[in-house]
Amino acid sequence: MLTVRYFAGARAAAGVAEDQVPPGCTLHQLTATLVARRGERLGRVLGTASFLVDGLAWRDRDRPLPDPAVVDVLPPFAGG
Amino acid sequence: MTLPPLVEPAAELTTDEIRRYSRHLIIPDVGVAGQKRLKNARVLCVGAGGLGSPALMYLAAAGVGTLGVVDFDTVDESNLQRQIIHGQSDIGRSKAASAAASIAEINPYVRVVIHDVALDRDNIFEIFGGYDLIVDGTDNFATRYLVNDAAVLLGKPYVWGSIYRFDGQASVFWAEHGPCYRCLYPEPPPPGMVPSCAEGGVLGVLCASIGSIQVTEAIKLLTGVGEPLVGRLTVYDALEMAYRTIRVRKDPNCVLCGPNATQTELLPDYEDFCGAVSPEAELAVADATITATELAEWRTAGKDLLLVDVREPAEYEIVRIPDSTLVPKGEILSGEALSTLPQNRQIVLYCKSGVRSAEALAALKDAGFRDAVHLQGGVLAWIRQVDPSLPSY
Numbered sequence A: 001m002l003t004v005r006y007f008a009g010a011r012a013a014a015g016v017a018e019d020q021v022p023p024g025c026t027l028h029q030l031t032a033t034l035v036a037r038r039g040e041r042l043g044r045v046l047g048t049a050s051f052l053v054d055g056l057a058w059r060d061r062d063r064p065l066p067d068p069a070v071v072d073v074l075p076p077f078a079g080g
Numbered sequence B: 001m002t003l004p005p006l007v008e009p010a011a012e013l014t015t016d017e018i019r020r021y022s023r024h025l026i027i028p029d030v031g032v033a034g035q036k037r038l039k040n041a042r043v044l045c046v047g048a049g050g051l052g053s054p055a056l057m058y059l060a061a062a063g064v065g066t067l068g069v070v071d072f073d074t075v076d077e078s079n080l081q082r083q084i085i086h087g088q089s090d091i092g093r094s095k096a097a098s099a100a101a102s103i104a105e106i107n108p109y110v111r112v113v114i115h116d117v118a119l120d121r122d123n124i125f126e127i128f129g130g131y132d133l134i135v136d137g138t139d140n141f142a143t144r145y146l147v148n149d150a151a152v153l154l155g156k157p158y159v160w161g162s163i164y165r166f167d168g169q170a171s172v173f174w175a176e177h178g179p180c181y182r183c184l185y186p187e188p189p190p191p192g193m194v195p196s197c198a199e200g201g202v203l204g205v206l207c208a209s210i211g212s213i214q215v216t217e218a219i220k221l222l223t224g225v226g227e228p229l230v231g232r233l234t235v236y237d238a239l240e241m242a243y244r245t246i247r248v249r250k251d252p253n254c255v256l257c258g259p260n261a262t263q264t265e266l267l268p269d270y271e272d273f274c275g276a277v278s279p280e281a282e283l284a285v286a287d288a289t290i291t292a293t294e295l296a297e298w299r300t301a302g303k304d305l306l307l308v309d310v311r312e313p314a315e316y317e318i319v320r321i322p323d324s325t326l327v328p329k330g331e332i333l334s335g336e337a338l339s340t341l342p343q344n345r346q347i348v349l350y351c352k353s354g355v356r357s358a359e360a361l362a363a364l365k366d367a368g369f370r371d372a373v374h375l376q377g378g379v380l381a382w383i384r385q386v387d388p389s390l391p392s393y
Helices: A008-014 A027-038 A040-046 B014-019 B031-040 B052-062 B095-106 B124-128 B143-155 B206-223 B270-274 B279-283 B290-298 B313-318 B329-333 B353-368 B378-385
Strands: A001-004 A018-020 A050-053 A070-074 B042-046 B065-072 B111-115 B132-138 B158-164 B168-175 B232-235 B243-248 B305-309 B324-325 B346-350 B373-375
Touching: A001 A027, A008 A027, A008 A040, A008 A070, A008 B132, A008 B168, A008 B232, A018 A027, A027 A040, B031 B206, B031 B279, B042 B052, B042 B111, B052 B065, B052 B095, B065 B095, B095 B111, B124 B143, B124 B232, B132 B143, B132 B206, B143 B158, B143 B168, B143 B270, B158 B324, B168 B206, B206 B232, B232 B378, B279 B290, B279 B353, B290 B305, B290 B378, B329 B353, B346 B353, B373 B378
Parallel strands: A001 A070, B042 B065, B042 B132, B065 B111, B132 B158, B305 B324, B305 B346, B346 B373
Antiparallel strands: A001 A018, A050 A070, B158 B168, B168 B232, B232 B243
């Protein structure tokens, strides 16, 4: 099972703190599943977010994600 | 992970210093040795703004011997809601000079070095070279990537913090012992997609929540106590009042700090790397930009036009150009607002400063609104050039 944890603006857009998603998908497929479940507002946040898979930035959108895994969704912001 | 202290102890503490720092000295983990390390430490704070204010004030109070302040900006009234190192009488003054004066009042034993310049690829190595540790309190992606890259290339640790609305993040990036900023955020977000605090706002006191974490980590690194926030990211949610810590691993494919790093020097242009606006927006605005003065002339001449404000409702409430219609940028980009806009009237888009309206203009042009234009410099330009009686924000 994949555990998706939303932070900051991603959490606000998703409306929940976490989602459970069946394994065996790529990051591309995962984001499509999450947008279908939570709406387009989350989709806009996911478009700029960083995805940490078990702590490691996951850049390849077409490689299958490990199972089980924790996927942290971190939207960037640069305010100071 | 524990790490050795970053700084060797100073030779001694004076009687006055022993009195001043007594509450530190009686903590066994800090003690005289730790306080001497702080005295010998040289810390550079990049930005004397929201995060830089509490960071500099607490670093000064803690007895860090040398504090550098990098800021080329001047104090504006809208800074005072959160930038507590500056006061009412500092409005219009250089932020670096204002910060230096506050530091001198907090602790006269601190040596302050003012860098009243914008950091760039030509000066950053020389400036960073004079310090043991960097505290990043900048307010834009371009400078954040510049700071990270310079710190990694120089092998220096830095304490990173970032804030927006009710959310904050902090970490220690030190490529020798853990990940760097690029391991966490490999690429900057597309321009115009992530609002800044000037566009989206920030809860003033959030600066203290994150700035104090940065100072805590700085003191731990300098004195070698505790577990530094290396390889971990603290995420703060003020609405929920929760701090979470996320593990961040060093990315083996990091272009900057990975084993097969391909970037061995600073980028030629960080503004360009982060993009002021997207290429689509740049193309869209090429022949479709008017100035505030032109807009005023169009209106005086009675030209039939629809003035569309693409900012957020809260901004529209603060100040707006008279007789404008609010259609937030998101509704234009998603397409949902397109059917409400007329094809047969001249459309003029504006936002706060002209970045968001450029993005919206690109979407409008794509949708067939060929004559639409946007206002250069946004409502801020309108206030400056046409109606200075309106409030700036």
